[in-house]
Amino acid sequence: MLNDLQTHWDNATLDYDLGKYNFKQWAIDVIQEEFPQVKELEKIHQLLKPNEVVKLQQHVQNACSRKDFMEMFDAFTKEHIPSRIQNKRYMIQRQGTLRVVIPQQAKVGRRLHFHQGIFVGNGRGCRTIWTPLTKAEKSNTMWIMDLEKSREVTKQFLEEKWDLEKFEATCIQNSKPVELVPGQSHLFFQEHIHGNINNEEGYTRVSIDMRILIEGEEYGRRLPGGFMRMPGDHKAGEEFDYTGKHFITYAGWNSKFAKNIPLPMQRGTIENYCKKYNIQYSSYEFENEHCDWQPGLAHHIEQKPDGIVLASMYAITDDKKRRNELLNLALENNVELHFANELCFLKNKKDLEQINDYLNFAVPKKGKHSWE
Ligand SMILES: [Fe+2]
Numbered sequence: 359m360l361n362d363l364q365t366h367w368d369n370a371t372l373d374y375d376l377g378k379y380n381f382k383q384w385a386i387d388v389i390q391e392e393f394p395q396v397k398e399l400e401k402i403h404q405l406l407k408p409n410e411v412v413k414l415q416q417h418v419q420n421a422c423s424r425k426d427f428m429e430m431f432d433a434f435t436k437e438h439i440p441s442r443i444q445n446k447r448y449m450i451q452r453q454g455t456l457r458v459v460i461p462q463q464a465k466v467g468r469r470l471h472f473h474q475g476i477f478v479g480n481g482r483g484c485r486t487i488w489t490p491l492t493k494a495e496k497s498n499t500m501w502i503m504d505l506e507k508s509r510e511v512t513k514q515f516l517e518e519k520w521d522l523e524k525f526e527a528t529c530i531q532n533s534k535p536v537e538l539v540p541g542q543s544h545l546f547f548q549e550h551i552h553g554n555i556n557n558e559e560g561y562t563r564v565s566i567d568m569r570i571l572i573e574g575e576e577y578g579r580r581l582p583g584g585f586m587r588m589p590g591d592h593k594a595g596e597e598f599d600y601t602g603k604h605f606i607t608y609a610g611w612n613s614k615f616a617k618n619i620p621l622p623m624q625r626g627t628i629e630n631y632c633k634k635y636n637i638q639y640s641s642y643e644f645e646n647e648h649c650d651w652q653p654g655l656a657h658h659i660e661q662k663p664d665g666i667v668l669a670s671m672y673a674i675t676d677d678k679k680r681r682n683e684l685l686n687l688a689l690e691n692n693v694e695l696h697f698a699n700e701l702c703f704l705k706n707k708k709d710l711e712q713i714n715d716y717l718n719f720a721v722p723k724k725g726k727h728s729w730e
Contacts (some may be wrong), residue, residue, distance in 0.1 A: 360505075363572060366442035367485050367547045368505055369536075375443075376541040381566060382491040385456070388421040389414055393505045399492050400561040403460035404594070408468065415456045422454040423701075425595035426590035431568065432589045442545070443485070447573040449586035449719065452594060459498065459563040464556040471522070472501075472529035474508060475548025475569075476578070476727065480550050483720055489543040492566040494536060498559035500544070501533035502552040511551060513729040530555060546683020548578075548726065567651060575674075576724040581615075583671055583700040583716035594701040601636045605666040605696075610645030612652055624669040631667060631698035639667065650675050652684060659687050665694035671702070671713055681717075685710055 360368055360521075382399070393414055395405050406414065421427060435450060455558050463469050475484060488500060503511065511532065515525050529551055536544045546552070557563065571586045572579055581584055587594070609624040610712070611617040616624070625642070632639060640663075652675055658666055666688075670673070674681050687719040688695045688704055695704040704713055 362444055363446070363575070364547055364663050367545045369550065370481060370545045371538065372461075372487070372543040372545055374438060374541060374543065381430075381489060381577060382540050384427065384430065385418055385491055385564065385566070388418050388537055392417050402458060402562040404566070406643045408460070408466045411458050411460060411468075413566070415458055418456045419453050422456075423452060423594045425543070426433055426665055428587075428592050428595055434571060435589065443572050445460065445529045448570045448575075448721075449582055449588055451569040451580075452585060452587045454566045454568045457563075457565045457567065459554060459557050459565075460559050461498075461560050461562065463554075470554040472526055472533070472551055472553030474512065476553045479579030480548045480569060481571070481576035481578030481580055481720070481722070482724065483572045484548055484569045484580060485572070485579055486546050486548070487543050487568045488536070488546070488565060488568070489568070490538050490563065491540055492561070492563050492565075493540070494538045494563055494565065496535055496559055497555050498557045498561065498563045499535045499537060500552050500565070501530065501535050501555055502544075502546060502550055503529065503533045505550060507532050508551040509728045511702065512549070515571055516729050526553075529553060547584040571720055573719055575720055577720040577722060581672060581700075582719040583697075583702065583713070584714070587711065589670060591702075593703075595620060600665065601638070603637070605637045605667060606641045606643055606658060606663050606667045607632070607637040607639050607667045608643045608658060609669060610652065610655070610673055611647050611671055612645050612650040613676050615670065619669065619673075622672070627669045627698045628667050630697065631701070637696075650677070651680050655684055656687060659684070659691050659693050662691050665696055665703075667696045667698055669697075670699040671717065672699075673697075680690075682714075685713065715729075 394401055402411065430504065431450065439448060457470065460468065470563050475486060476482065511528055538544060553660065571580060571582065609621055643654065643658055645652055674684060685704060689707065689710060697703065704710060
């Protein structure tokens with residue numbers, strides 16, 4: 359049985375105005391920055407080697423955090439999404455996933471196996487908007503199962519510990535191709551099993567998948583603020599240059615999120631952020647483990663550097679009261695806190711509101727999974 363937040367997403371088609379939201383032309387323009395020889399998406403396989411296709415995908419995905427794309431996608435969701443989620447608030451995936459399916463992709467190990475959103479960390483509060491930029495048909499489209507069958511197959515797969523071959527064969531047998539043209543999107547949620555079969559149609563298919571997260575619902579591993587951004591939050595597309603400022607970095611294991619993230623991974627995320635915005639830092643600081651009230655962080659704030667870079671806003675303590683004390687302490691001392699994973703920062707009261715909005719937007723898990 360479907361609830362009101364699911365009915366519009368149970369393998370439904372969304373028609374949009376391609377003139378207004380020309381994702382196809384946008385993708386071609388972005389691709390041509392790196393691969394000027396590509397003029398038609400359908401012919402990518404004739405011009406690029408599989409390893410170059412990977413580079414092309416990466417380039418387009420990165421371009422999804424440019425302001426022009428974010429603005430177009432924000433407008434698209436504003437027009438089409440609220441009526442399908444009971445006018446609740448929602449967040450938008452920061453970076454779309456671009457799929458480029460070349461003919462006979464299975465031969466070069468590029469076939470996307472069957473799976474469902476829950477298997478890849480999408481909470482059940484996420485909804486998927488799958489948008490092909492070329493004609494999607496027959497073997498050259500996504501294949502998807504209906505909801506009841508998806509739940510049944512998932513339960514059997516997990517309970518009986520099938521091997522992947524059996525799972526794949528069962529999925530292919532029970533799925534149907536999603537047939538669309540540019541100007542249409544396919545809407546589904548995270549329990550629908552879907553995947554690709556070998557493309558035997560002789561042309562390359564390109565599609566973008568984007569997700570939204572509904573307020574108060576389950577985010578799984580798709581952190582609000584990190585994987586998901588608020589509509590209108592285009593900070594990630596802005597340029598900042600912190601040359602000449604005094605920064606330090608800070609790692610710790612004092613929240614549910616951070617406690618299992620090894621130091622090199624925290625530092626790796628911090629390092630990328632610092633490079634992106636020209637941050638030169640003078641030290642690596644860290645919090646003592648088991649000190650979840652983060653006396654170290656408070657101390658470093660009181661030393662008043664210009665800024666402190668943390669791996670994530672979720673690396674601050676889970677204790678809401680203490681978390682707010684620390685965030686306010688930074689504001690009072692005029693110390694910027696930068697959150698590398700979320701590409702966002704705390705510089706003023708407005709930022710604080712947004713950070714709290716992110717931290718309180720949704721929940722990691724809501725109720726049992728259908729197989730539990
Ligand atoms: Fe998927």
